[in-house]
Amino acid sequence: MTMKVVPVWLLLFLSIMQCKRAADAETKKSGNAEEFAVLCSLIKLTEAPQPAAAEPPEIAQVVKELTAINFTIIEEAARQVVEANKHKSWAEIKSQHTGATAYYGDNWEEWTRVAKLNPDDAEAKILARWRKHKNNSATRHRLAALLEEARALQTSATSHKAGLKADGLESDLNKALYGDGGKAAELKATGGTRKAACGTGSTGGPTKGTMAGTSLYFDLLCLCAGEGTDTNAGQACCETCNSAGNSNAWTVTDDGKRRAEAIAQQCPPYLTPDQLTAEALTTRMANFFKKANQHKGNTQAEKFVLGYMSGNGADGCTGKASGANEGPCVMYDEDMILKGGHSLKWYTHLKAAVAKAQTRKQASRALEAIAIKLKAVNTTAHQLLYASPESAEKQQAVEKDAGVTQGSRSEEDCNKAKDDKVECDKLEKQGCVFNKDGKAGEKCTLSENAKKQQKKLQTKAQKGKMEKLTALVTRIRQLVKKRTRPAKPPFVAGEKVKKVKQIKIKKSAEMVVF
Structure with missing residues (x-):
């Protein structure tokens, strides 16, 4: 019996080929792992937590509270008007208040609400504590000024409210994922093959896929969707x-929405950022451009390909991971990859969403800053509640000495009469004069004499503050000096006995002298 001898080189060749086939199988199963991670990072960007778009409650609450307090200590004439008409709307009585009392309209809703409070109501009881300042013009004017400051802050908040809503942000994110039709539309090509939709190799053009760059989910399908003749096609992206959801062949003309969502579920959760920011988008797009700006195939002939290609890649993005010259991939073009990605539709939608998120963040910060200022205004106002009547009387006496009468401390008090000379003349005792050449809407203005008196009072008040500050600094220095005096020298054994002996000797000497 003759045995055939197998050459050693043949055994070696077969062994190498077996190892190669095993290696190829593993390569194909993970061939798109990095590209899958890149697309996942952009998909997960759309899942970033969106903060609640809520305006700080203080913006409305502080103004409401200060308006109620101001009404509680308002002049009796104004109170009587409100009490007599508290069940009427401003529209019903507006015609009766066209002059100096026209400003009632700015407060009418809140004033009448407070006027209708039951005396036993908790809010009514709190407001009643302010009545001790009813005849205190200084406190009344101070509270009025604080209310105006609060209203100005509230007005400044208006421009930020629209940005806080971030209208259209969710729509932009859905369009980035599903395409221009959003989540409600079908995710499919209108015709053709997977190769045409995802990218044609050099044997067919080459041309980018007709659906490439239209949505993140369609690009994901090109990269990871199942293929009828290749059961490992999906595993090119991940194990x-x-x-389920991607275990059979994908037909590009059928709605692939559920399939894309199932594949996206395999994206690592850690890719979801804490928030949607321009920095996160920029970083992730840089990784995308790096991976998509690749020449694939063993001759490097296929350009701008995201994904795996076997052989020379000439047959394009068919989805077959084990094909001879093809693969599961998506092919873009030069404009998409080398010119900033402006023709990538999903990138355009992501940028729009990020811009809205940034605007909302800025608006939220601005509103929080306004709320903090309003809290400070409210705190200042409530400190006035605890001012004693005696201190209020002293303040009024200072004003009297300075020649400042009620209503003359504010240019705004005069401006309430606007260009009505008759109404302005009624405010003459309060330091207001009518200037026919003045600015429209502000012809009733504070007289020069009243302005000087006002400045004098402010200077005096400032001087008083400086004196108090100087006294405080002096007191602090005294305390610091007292605490930093040199300590007494430490006790040394024997010193006390020595000093006692010296005293006795001194006294003995004195006795001798006398």
């Missing part, structure tokens, strides 16, 4: 990417 579990060919599980």
Whole structure:
């Protein structure tokens, strides 16, 4: 019996080929792992937590509270008007208040609400504590000024409210994922093959895929969707990417929305950022451009390909991971990859969403800053509640000495009469004069004499503050000096006995002298 001898070189060749086939199988299963991670990072960007778009409650609450307090200590004439008409709307009585009392309209809703409060109501009881200042013009004017400051802050908040809503942000994110039709539209090509939709190799053009760059989910399908003749196609992206939802062949003309969502479920959760920011988008797009700006195939002939290609890649993005010259991939063009990605539709939608998120963040910060200022105004106002009547009387006496009468401390008090000379003349005792050449809407203005008196009072008040500050600084220095005096020298054994002996000797000497 003759045995055939197998050459050693043949055994070696067969062994190498077996190892190569095993290696190729593993390569194909993970061939798109990095590209899958890149697309996942952009998909997960759309899942970033969106903060609640809520305006700080203080913006409305502080103005409401200060308006109620101001009404509680308002002049009796104004109170009587409100009490007599508290069940009427401003529209019903507006015609009766066209002059100096026209400003009632700015407060009418809140004033009448407070006027109708039951005396036993908790809010009514709190407001009643302010009545001790009813005849205190200084406190009344101070509270009025604080209310105006609060209203100005509230007005400044208006421009930020629209940005806080971030209208259209969710729509932009959905369009980035699903395409221009959003989540409600079908995710499919209108015709053709997977190769045409995802990218044609050099044997067919080459041309970018007709659906490439239209949505993140369609690009994901090109990269990871199942293929009828290749059961490992999905595993080119991840080990579990060919599980339920993607275990059969994808037909590009059928709605692939559920398939894309199933594949996206395999994206690592850690890719979801804490918030949607321009920095996060920029970083992730840089990784995308780096991976998409690749020449694929063993001759490097296929350009701008995201994904795996076997052989020379000339047959394009068919989805077959084990094909001869093809693969599961998506092919873009030069404009998409080398010119900033402006023709990538999903990138355009992501940028729009990020811009809205940034605007909302800025608006939220601005509103929080306004709320903090309003809290400070409210705190200042409530400190006035605890001012004693005696201190209020002293303040009024200072004003009297300075020649400042009620209503003359504010240019705004005069401006309330606007260009009505008759109404302005009624405010003459309060330091207001009518200037026919004045600015429209402000012809009733504070007289020069009243302005000087006002400045004098402010200077005096400032001087008083400086004196108090100087006294405080002096007191602090005294305390610091007292605490930093040199300590007494430490006790040394024997010193006390020595000093006692010296005293006795001194006294003995004195006795001798006398």
